[in-house]
Amino acid sequence: MISRYLTSFDPSRIRQLKYDYVILGSGIAGLWCALEAMGHGSVAIVTKGPRDEGSTKYAQGGIAAALCPQDSPALHLQDTMDAGAGLCNREAVSVLVTEGPQRVKQLVRRGAEFDQENGQLVLAREGAHGIRRIVRAQGDQTGREVERALIAEIQKSRVDVHEKMFGVDLLTQRDECVGVLGWSVPKGEFVLFRGEVTIIASGGAGQLFDVTTNPTVVTGDGAAMAFRAGAQLQDLEFMQFHPTALASVDESSGDSVSPKFLISEAVRGEGAQLLNLHGERFMPHYHPLAELAPRDVVSKSILEEMHKTHTKHVLLDLTAHSREAIQHRFPTIFRTCEEQGIDPSAQPIPVSPAAHYTMGGVKTGLNGETNIRRLYACGEAACTGVHGANRLASNSLLEGMVFGSRAVTAARRMVDRQQPVAPDLSAIFVPTCPRGREGKPPERLRKELQTVMWRQVGLLRSDEALQDAVTRIDMIQAETARLPEGPKAWELTNMAQLARLVALSALLRTESRGAHRRSDYPEPDNRRWRKHIVLTRRLIDNLQIDAEPDILVEDVK
Ligand SMILES: Cc1cc2nc3c(=O)[nH]c(=O)nc-3n(C[C@H](O)[C@H](O)[C@H](O)COP(=O)(O)OP(=O)(O)OC[C@H]3O[C@@H](n4cnc5c(N)ncnc54)[C@H](O)[C@@H]3O)c2cc1C
Known part of the structure; x- marks a missing residue:
């Protein structure tokens, strides 16, 4: 059993800030959404570290888009579908490759400087691309340049950026999302961000694994909090x-x-x-x-x-x-x-x-919409289905922009049509749940979790290793519950909850496909498994969730 909320709180006693758009995360997806939303209402970015920290800053290779005359969206689509090993959502890929070139040009207008020769963008080639189609900056510093340019634009705008603000949980009422509970790390206090719309742009979950290229903030918080709130998660087994x-x-x-x-x-x-x-x-x-x-x-x-x-x-x-x-x-x-x-x-x-790279995440439609009203997701936190079982190189920065734009457009339409959200915050009051005051240091538990995930839920998986991993993760979760309150304990709880769902999905998929490899099922099984695994919470009462999720197996679109 897990709690609906990570912590106990009384909204009436917490400082509240009201915005039209509350965006969780300040990588390419979050910054892009904020720039698209500004001018259409008030916008807040809630981000747990310094504003430029996230995977985006470390991206090297570049951004893929059909920009030269020899290339076309159709060719880009084919390469993406081929890499995705039968699980890409064709419609979503079509959106990505068709709208991609416009977004790259928009990024240039927003100030990103990509490498050029003779006044033309230099295009590089990467694995599984049939043609040179990747724009880059300063050789191998694309992400740094993207963050620089977008942050410079944000700084000129009226977007409020709340740094070192740990997003703890999504607040939901009557099946709609009404904002985010944040924890200001410097001030040591809760802040309630009420939003007409909430957008999860909190990145992937590479830190679940001991050996990863992802920076330490990339711990899957968005997916874990969305799951607790009742959002569907898809394709988690594909890391x-x-x-x-x-x-x-x-x-x-x-x-x-x-x-x-x-x-x-x-x-x-x-x-x-x-x-x-x-x-x-x-x-x-x-x-x-x-x-x-x-x-x-x-x-x-x-x-x-x-x-x-x-x-x-x-x-x-x-x-x-x-x-x-x-x-x-x-x-x-x-x-x-x-x-x-x-x-x-x-x-x-x-x-x-x-x-x-986390191919799975919060399940969305083509406009970033989730199954919870007023809740959208984009970037690596989302699962639009564009990557299938294996992402094509340099498609993810592109995805953050393409689906970030679409999410904001859809959210704007929704805000225009609907009455403003009017939550009864007193009904969200979550009574004190007893937490421990001791236990193993969180750093040690984190390392244990990452080691289990790397060794048993990593590159090569098996039924036995996965079953054992679930047991070990359960033990780590029990230890985590004994930790004193605070961002370290919450982050670790998110990681353990999500790790368990990743292991369960991997256990269920009895085949090898794309990034998911099973030593006991070494071949793809198209008849049974050209499908997506979709997980949702099973609510016991308003405050408790069964550890075993509801599982849907859906056909590929
Ligand atoms: C080393 C490296 C190289 C890469 N190279 C490329 C490349 O060349 N091309 C390409 O297309 N892709 C590349 N990728 C992948 C790509 O960088 C990411 O998929 C993309 O940047 C994700 O953007 P994002 O905005 O979704 O998330 P991120 O950039 O990871 O940002 C997530 C944000 O959410 C915030 N956050 C997380 N949890 C919380 C919380 N609880 N509360 C508040 N805020 C939170 C983080 O602080 C951060 O600001 C690379 C990734 C890495 C790690």
Whole structure:
């Protein structure tokens, strides 16, 4: 049994702020929504760290869109569908690739400066793209440039950005969302953000895993709080493992460094080859596209090579390029390798897979709408169905903009049509639930959870490992309930609740497809499993949720 709300609170005693649009998160999806919504009402961004912290800032490769005459939305659609291993929602992909080019141009108008040659955008190639179609900034700093440009626009606007404000829970009443309960970390107090519309743009959940490229704030809070509020979650078993994270180790502890630094797929797009520890190139044996095969195929092949050679990494060889060329094309990668004592022009880079992108999330329609009125989701927190079982590289920044715009358009229409929301906040009063005051330190529990997820719900899964993972996660959840109140305990509770749902979904899907691989069911099973797994809470009373969710298995659209 889990509680509907993470904490006990009395809304009548909490400071309230009223807005038309309350947006959770300040990555590309949240910032984009805020810029689209401003001018149509008051807008607040609630974000748990500094405003630029999230996966967006770390994106390297770029943004995919059909921008050159040789390319077309139809070609982009085909590549996306092929990578998605039979689970993409065709209509959603069509929206993504058709509206994508306009959004990239809009991003440029909003101030993002992408690399150009002779006045034309430079287009790069990445894995599973049939053509060069990825725009990038300063070589490998696309995300940083996107955040910079969008934050600069926000700073000129009247959008209120509430930093270091941990979104604790969505407030719901009579099946509609009426806002977000926040916790101001610096002030140590609750704040109630009442919204005509609430948009979840809180990113993915890579931090559920011990080895990940995702920054520490990316813990799946949005999906967990949406689940508690009754929203549907879809495709949770599909976590993308990026094939090439830098295989670095913390010298003092001997532990793997977390988060892992990414060696962008664009490096393989520029011709880098993967070698095993014997120096043999192996990808041509696994897929006709070799190093440019879809990510799931490359990760799986690397895993097999690591297994065969009894090592924890393989090698990415970029030595065919000069030092100057690498430094110019991939300045951040070059610098980070050098800091690790690796000269990528002289020696191959040690790499291994890491949890990278959450394909599943809060189930939405084509306009970001969820099954809860006044609640929308977009960006990595959402599951629009565009990525299917395996995301095509550089489609996610694009998704944040395309579906962010659509969510705000739909929300505006809804606000225009409906009476203003008038919640009876006294009815939301949540009585004190006893919490412990001690237990294992939250950092230790977090590490335990991440280790279970990485080892047992990671790249290769089995019935036995998944069953055991669920038991262990239950134990961690019980320990978490004993922690004193506060953001660390709430965050960990979100992680454990979501981790359990990921493991349950993975257990249910008795096949291998895209990013989900089962040693006991090594092949895809189209007859039974060309379907989505959709989870919702089972409400016991108004304040308790059964740990076992309701499960729907839906056909692919
Ligand atoms: C290393 C790396 C490289 C990548 N490279 C690319 C690439 O080249 N191209 C591409 O398309 N994609 C890339 N991706 C993926 C892409 O960056 C993400 O999918 C995308 O940035 C997600 O944007 P978002 O706005 O949905 O979430 P994020 O950018 O992750 O932002 C989430 C926001 O939500 C906030 N938040 C979370 N929980 C709470 C809470 N409880 N309360 C308040 N706020 C909260 C966070 O603080 C943050 O502001 C990469 C990802 C990584 C990690």
